[in-house]
Amino acid sequence: MPPHSKARVLVITPQVEAFLEMMAVERDASPHTLSAYGRDLSDAEATMTAAGGLLAADAGAVETWFAGLALRGLSPATAARRRASIRQFYRFALAEGWRTDDPSRRLDSPKQGRPLPRTLSLDEIGRLLTASAARDGAAGVRMVTLVELAYASGMRVSELLNLRVDSVRRDPAFLIVRGKGGKERLAPLNTAAREAVRTWLGIRDQGRKPGTPDSVWLFPSGSGSGHLTPRRFAQMLDQAAVIAGIDPARVSPHVLRHAFATHLLEGGADLRVVQTLLGHADIATTQIYTHVTTDRLTRAVQQNHPLAQED
Secondary structure: OOHHHOOOOOOOOHHHHHHHHHHHHHOOOOHHHHHHHHHHHHHHHHHOHHHOOOOOOOHHHHHHHHHHHHHOOOOHHHHHHHHHHHHHHHHHHHHHOOOOOOOOOOOOOOOOOOOOOOOOOHHHHHHHHHHHHOOOHHHHHHHHHHHHHHHHHOOOHHHHHOOEHHHOOOOOOEEEEEOHHHOEEEEEOOHHHHHHHHHHHHHHHHOOOOOOOOOOEOOEOOOOOOEOOHHHHHHHHHHHHHHHOOOHHHOOHHHHHHHHHHHHHHOOOOHHHHHHHHOOOOHHHHHHHHHHHHHHHHHHHHHHOHHHOOO
């Protein structure tokens, strides 16, 4: 068994625990972020045990740990996150007086290409909706509503599946969604999405058993959370993609969010507007979609312009 496949027990020292508490209270870090920091620092603590752990390790031990990440098969993106985790921890250790130096200061960020997000064409979105509607009865109506909402609003899958039924009862043109870090933003709904929601609400209400309380969720299910899970939604999208003649590897809930952003920019939307609609804190994150649209325009010219054709 390769080293990176062995499960390690988390080693959360009191100092790491204090660091995570600071990140939660002062930086308003999300549970997901805190969990990632905890795993990263636990890995460093366990790996550098011979060097005395995080608080005693010198620069050589830290650099050896970091260099070993690639040998263990970790991606450049994961290595970059672990570098950020340990550097923030050592800054905290300096501020607390636990150390008088920063042994992570010479760590270079791993080189990594930034992959362009996968997206779908307008035609493929239409085919996906047609395939979704092909499901029988309520399942088909629910699937169309999910796809229409995701594509119309650019919501993350967690935001979509956590929608409460009372948020759509009044047929709003915008939804208020809570994104990363608990930040709220407006998510737009077009005519097709609102019509799909109205149809789904009718089917959903008819399907309730008499005398049973209504679920608070727009897409209720028998899962532990009480609503449809991201895993199940992804499975349903895979099935619809096959029916639509689209490679399922190109389709996911997040790809619908990518399609929303890409098609807005292709239609002439302002980058700052798209940033706001996506809930990106940094516009650099949104700018990746400009590369997608430029790449597609370049291909269109090369494939269709007479002077771009090879002799």
